[in-house]
Amino acid sequence: MTATAMANSPVPATAPEVMISLTEVNKWYGQFHVLKNINLSVDKGERIVICGPSGSGKSTMIRCINRLEEHQRGKIVVDGIELTRDLKKIELVRREVGMVFQHFNLFPHLTVLENLTLAPIWVRKMPKKQAEEAAMHYLDRVRIPDQALKYPGQLSGGQQQRVAIARSLCMNPKIMLFDEPTSALDPEMIKEVLDVMVELAQSGMTMLCVTHEMGFARTVANRVIFMDRGEIIEQNDPEEFFLHPKSERTRLFLSQILHH
Amino acid sequence: MMDTSNIPTSPPEQRLPDESPPLSVVGPIAWLRANLFSSPLNTLLTLVSLLLLALAIPPLVRWGLLHATWTFPQEVADGARNASRKDCAPGGACWIFIRARFGQFIFGFYPADERWRPILAFILTFGAVAGMLLDRVPYKRANAIFLFAILPFLAFWLLFGGLGLEIVPTRMWGGFMLTLVIAAVGIVLALPLGILLALGRRSELPVVHLLSVVVIEFVRGVPLITVLFMANVMLPLFLPPGTTVDPLLRILVGFTVFTAAYLAEVVRGGLQAIGRGQYEGAASLGLGYWSMMRLIVLPQALRISIPAIVNTINGSFMDTTLVAVVGLYDFLNIVRTGSRDANWIGTEIDGFVFCAAVYWVICYGMSRYSVHLERKLDTGHKKH
Numbered sequence: 151m152t153a154t155a156m157a158n159s160p161v162p163a164t165a166p167e168v169m170i171s172l173t174e175v176n177k178w179y180g181q182f183h184v185l186k187n188i189n190l191s192v193d194k195g196e197r198i199v200i201c202g203p204s205g206s207g208k209s210t211m212i213r214c215i216n217r218l219e220e221h222q223r224g225k226i227v228v229d230g231i232e233l234t235r236d237l238k239k240i241e242l243v244r245r246e247v248g249m250v251f252q253h254f255n256l257f258p259h260l261t262v263l264e265n266l267t268l269a270p271i272w273v274r275k276m277p278k279k280q281a282e283e284a285a286m287h288y289l290d291r292v293r294i295p296d297q298a299l300k301y302p303g304q305l306s307g308g309q310q311q312r313v314a315i316a317r318s319l320c321m322n323p324k325i326m327l328f329d330e331p332t333s334a335l336d337p338e339m340i341k342e343v344l345d346v347m348v349e350l351a352q353s354g355m356t357m358l359c360v361t362h363e364m365g366f367a368r369t370v371a372n373r374v375i376f377m378d379r380g381e382i383i384e385q386n387d388p389e390e391f392f393l394h395p396k397s398e399r400t401r402l403f404l405s406q407i408l409h410h
Numbered sequence: 411m412m413d414t415s416n417i418p419t420s421p422p423e424q425r426l427p428d429e430s431p432p433l434s435v436v437g438p439i440a441w442l443r444a445n446l447f448s449s450p451l452n453t454l455l456t457l458v459s460l461l462l463l464a465l466a467i468p469p470l471v472r473w474g475l476l477h478a479t480w481t482f483p484q485e486v487a488d489g490a491r492n493a494s495r496k497d498c499a500p501g502g503a504c505w506i507f508i509r510a511r512f513g514q515f516i517f518g519f520y521p522a523d524e525r526w527r528p529i530l531a532f533i534l535t536f537g538a539v540a541g542m543l544l545d546r547v548p549y550k551r552a553n554a555i556f557l558f559a560i561l562p563f564l565a566f567w568l569l570f571g572g573l574g575l576e577i578v579p580t581r582m583w584g585g586f587m588l589t590l591v592i593a594a595v596g597i598v599l600a601l602p603l604g605i606l607l608a609l610g611r612r613s614e615l616p617v618v619h620l621l622s623v624v625v626i627e628f629v630r631g632v633p634l635i636t637v638l639f640m641a642n643v644m645l646p647l648f649l650p651p652g653t654t655v656d657p658l659l660r661i662l663v664g665f666t667v668f669t670a671a672y673l674a675e676v677v678r679g680g681l682q683a684i685g686r687g688q689y690e691g692a693a694s695l696g697l698g699y700w701s702m703m704r705l706i707v708l709p710q711a712l713r714i715s716i717p718a719i720v721n722t723i724n725g726s727f728m729d730t731t732l733v734a735v736v737g738l739y740d741f742l743n744i745v746r747t748g749s750r751d752a753n754w755i756g757t758e759i760d761g762f763v764f765c766a767a768v769y770w771v772i773c774y775g776m777s778r779y780s781v782h783l784e785r786k787l788d789t790g791h792k793k794h
Contacts, residue, residue, distance in 0.1 A: 255691030
């Protein structure tokens with residue numbers, strides 16, 4: 151699996167650090183087999199885009215990585231911690247793994263600044279002043295420092311999603327998961343969110359991103375994964391993936407999303 | 411994208427000036443037309459309402475104000491004899507009944523020399539509560555510590571006595587003071603208990619879930635009077651023989667559990683309105699269950715539930731009058747008892763009207779505050 155990543159960086163000084171590894175992961179919703187024998191290993195600094203038709207299990211897979219969904223068979227290790235029923239370990243993993251959702255999931259009763267400082271203060275036990283300084287730094291980075299004292303309900307969709315990204319970054323995570331971050335946005339707001347994500351990718355963040363933004367995949371991903379009906383069908387570096395898809399299903403999917 | 415500078419606009423000198431709207435749209439006449447006479451049915455209802463008001467208000471004013479007796483006759487004021495119903499003019503309210511019995515209505519059988527204690531406890535509580543509720547008052551944190559950690563013990567000491575104060579047993583408590591004690595203690599304890607029961611009912615832990623459901627459904631399935639009787643009679647059975655439980659304490663336990671069960675269902679309704687996204691957003695940041703509930707879920711769920719919570723609290727406040735059935739002299743009960751006094755036969759209505767006015771003022775105040783609270787906590791997220 152890491153073959154492509156290795157090929158991109160010919161002589162690694164040290165062996166790349168594995169941040170996430172999924173081994174033979176299976177999951178069912180009742181009788182429905184959503185994830186079938188998923189094997190995936192993600193190195194530090196890798197940027198992976200996951201695509202596939204709806205219901206293919208791509209969201210479920212990344213939600214298993216921070217245990218918003220529970221897998222029933224197989225093994226998931228994140229940042230050296232295996233995910234089991236152990237709540238303490240789950241919370242440890244979640245501190246290190248940021249997640250950005252399709253519908254932002256900001257806290258509507260708190261201001262933007264409070265949204266950003268809440269987890270650093272209560273989970274990381276950071277002093278309030280320091281948390282606020284960090285929050286302003288990240289709001290600056292997503293280019294909305296002037297909205298700090300507003301409530302999420304007063305912002306546009308694109309601004310809300312950038313706040314959500316900043317909120318995750320405030321926890322200083324080692325990994326960022328994006329679950330269709332631009333799917334709920336009006337077209338003119340997609341770019342402002344993608345710009346922030348591209349910048350984040352350039353800073354060396356380990357990222358897994360479920361998205362149909364193929365332009366984004368081309369610019370930042372070093373691996374694209376195609377899923378269908380709970381399986382990983384194909385994974386490759388973006389050029390190969392788009393130009394020479396190996397399987398028929400990938401080809402069909404690409405022709406549908408690229409020529410609509 | 412679109413360059414608006416090329417779109418032709420009329421030069422300023424040709425623009426029409428703003429005019430004030432015609433009188434048929436604004437002003438009192440327009441308001442009357444829109445609200446009271448907008449349709450034949452509406453006009454009819456307005457006229458019928460006016461007629462009913464014209465029939466009801468003059469007799470009420472005559473009875474309650476114009477023909478009412480407000481002051482004691484001279485010999486009563488001089489202390490030569492006690493006042494009675496006969497001192498009141500017929501056909502008018504007998505307010506001197508309230509004046510003559512006022513101390514008892516407020517304090518029950520609390521010794522007259524010690525009444526400064528409940529008064530002081532009330533002033534402290536009222537001050538602390540007002541300090542919490544009014545936005546302008548600073549030191550909220552210190553105030554909260556005083557209100558929840560110090561005041562309960564202080565107030566208990568003041569009311570009950572001991573440690574240098576004369577002990578006033580709870581059977582001597584009564585009147586408005588007793589009503590406030592039952593309502594305040596019951597509601598203050600019932601809200602957290604109700605929240606815990608609501609969370610328990612939604613818990614994934616089977617034992618916690620089952621226990622919460624049993625408590626809520628059992629208590630809600632039984633009238634308050636039954637709960638009060640049971641608390642009075644059955645609570646001692648569960649305790650080791652020989653221990654006696656203060657009758658007021660038994661009632662407080664019953665009343666609290668009853669109110670908590672209703673509040674639990676109200677809060678559960680609010681909890682159900684919080685989408686899964688909020689839980690996931692909080693969980694993804696590493697928040698544990700209690701932080702998630704305290705910081706994210708409950709603030710939103712309780713805000714949604716404010717009208718229903720205030721409704722339940724309002725009802726509970728009225729329900730304090732039911733403690734009369736187990737022999738406590740709450741405000742309503744002591745006023746009714748007073749009007750059965752041989753000297754005051756025929757003052758039931760006066761007593762009831764007085765009680766109703768007092769209950770109404772308190773409940774209306776609560777309801778106004780809840781409206782204010784809803785507005786204050788509205789952060790505009792309903793738009794989305």
